[in-house]
Amino acid sequence: MIREWAGLVGFVAAFYVTINTLLFAGFHVPSESMLPTLKVGDQFYAAKYAYGYSRFSTSFVPLPFGSGRFPDITPERGDIVVFRLPTTEEDYVKRVIGLPGDRIQVVDGRLYINGQMVQREKTRDYAYRDNGGSVVQVTEYLETLPGGRQHLIMEQRDDGFADNTPEYNVPEGHLFMMGDNRDNSQDSRYLRQVGYIPVERVLGRVSMVAFARKSCQEEPGLICPGGSWWDRLFRWVD
Template identity: 35%
Template sequence: MAKKKKADEGSWGKLVRDIVVILILVLGIHSCVAKPFYIPSDSMMPILRNGDRLIVSKYPYGWSYASASFHLAPKKPGRWFGKLPERGDIVVLEHPVSRVDYIKRVIGLPGDTIELRGGALIINGKPIKREVEPMLSVPVDANMPGPDSSLGRFLSRDASGKEVLELPIVRETLPGGATFDTIDMGPGYMTDDYGPVKVPADHLFLMGDNRDGSADSRVAVSQKGLGGPVPFDAIAGRAEIISFSTNGTAIWYNPLSWFTALRSDRAGTNLRPAHDPNAK
């Protein structure tokens, strides 16, 4: 009996040890290599939609306190193996005040002067290239438009009678050639005119692609914005790819609904910006 009891205790000890090792490995991968990320809003429309799940890589810019899986690490300045993002990268960051996760696009690097006039972006005194694109039709579902969305004014119906969002698209090209689509809802929004502001050393200027519906570097912290350029140390990683996306109809106790809720055309979407070879 004593031998059996010792063997049982040894088995339980091994199980606990194995669980601890697995947890450490998972947290290590989550903090240092890659982690999943859920899109809860429309601020990065049109490329990202409420209900998208992403893979965010942790290593492209090095590691800081923001890399940790849980936002409990002390906010110590500094970055191991730090490498600045490129203009146009989509990054996940820890809000400098609330420590909530945000996702935005890098618009300005250290030393850049950022300005907006009538919604047109100006970097270092030069208006960036802007091209009006055809309206983008996006199906309406339980996740789209998202909560507190500013896109409701674009609700319409397609030829078959289904509800869609008909979105006004402007393609922007940043210095260096990164090019991507944005939503421009027209004049009259408080974020249409901003600056000029010079980005300090070791800071980044971040904006959402839904230009008139994003709480970003143009918006005060009191209004849930970033309150200006963000410290580089607050960047947690780079958005790489959409792993899968759901339309908001999945029910946790109905496995069949997990599959019927999938937006099959979203999986595998590359989130790195295209580049215009002719841009300066």
Template identity: 35%
Template sequence: MRRANLAELALVLAVALAAALALRAWVVTPYLVPSGSMVPALRPGDLILVSRLPYAPHRGDVVVFTSPRGSGEVLVKRLIGLPGDTVQMRAGRLILNGETMPCAPSGWIEDASGLGPVVARACVETLPNGRGYTVLKVTADGFANNTPHYTVPPGDLFLLGDNRDDSEDSRFLDGPVGYVPERDVIGRAVLALAPWRAPRWLR
């Protein structure tokens, strides 16, 4: 191969590498799922690709954000409430703007993401915009399943884990999450990758 052709090839490769790095930094960024709070949709150690493009938040989105408590920890939860929405849990059921969200039973799932395996009841919860996803429930008792009435403040979001009995989320206003300012959202998770299952698009 002539020297000129080698130089052209090197230039093309350099441009392609720069484009790939720019794509990673500005369009999608990979993150590792840190906990079992999003089981069964996401499991600890899953690699998720997060879109960095600006978007209008929608209920049901899986979003990655930095902890609003200043720790800088990167977390992932599902967006349930937008500014002005009212949210409450009663006997383990989600109530959004005064309406109990339907949750169709879908069997049982073993969750081994915590200290030991737990068999949890699964159901497909559906939001008013038609977005459906599987949530896990072990019990309907306790504070997390019988919460106060929340009103999401302007500029904030209300986020829940799909693994409802094993998630520190917006139900705990004094915890590491609480209401999440929109400015703390890194982006929407669009693709999940794991060595033991096929890649999955996250709606």
């Protein structure tokens, strides 16, 4: 009986380690930087196999890699990815905006990639209550990246702290990340805090929210960006 239970526990443990090491890893969203796509409390799973594996792919079982990835697959522009921050070793979730060799700049709140202004179309204005309890007025846009990928972004203003930047030249083997909540995201625009992210530090691609840990109650004149917990259940994200 003891051997049977020990065998079952060992099997479950080995199964969990295998899944967590090679296929998926679970994360939750701690900030509003990816609104309206991801919201605080969203639980999601990142596909580790999407871009191959590196020495950062697991904290449980060291993989036999030096630098780089195997196979060497670069994320696509517009992908939402989880990566390990070089400065603090924290796990961040952002959107890939710049690929190796790209030139990225923000001028008067507008995103430029390789000298071309990225198209955005206003969808609506609204107010919501943020995670700290304050009411925030925002404008929502549908942004179209080079290549045709579309996603929603939020802007409070076009003259904020990170709405006018120098031109960033993305080094080889690195990516430029941005949050969809453009005025409330610490991302690659902040070179000392985040900066360019080595491709080998990408942990996986995010495609679906499994469920929401926090509910959102709509109030008169206020909405819930991204919907309530029911709307988040097994929701695909772009």
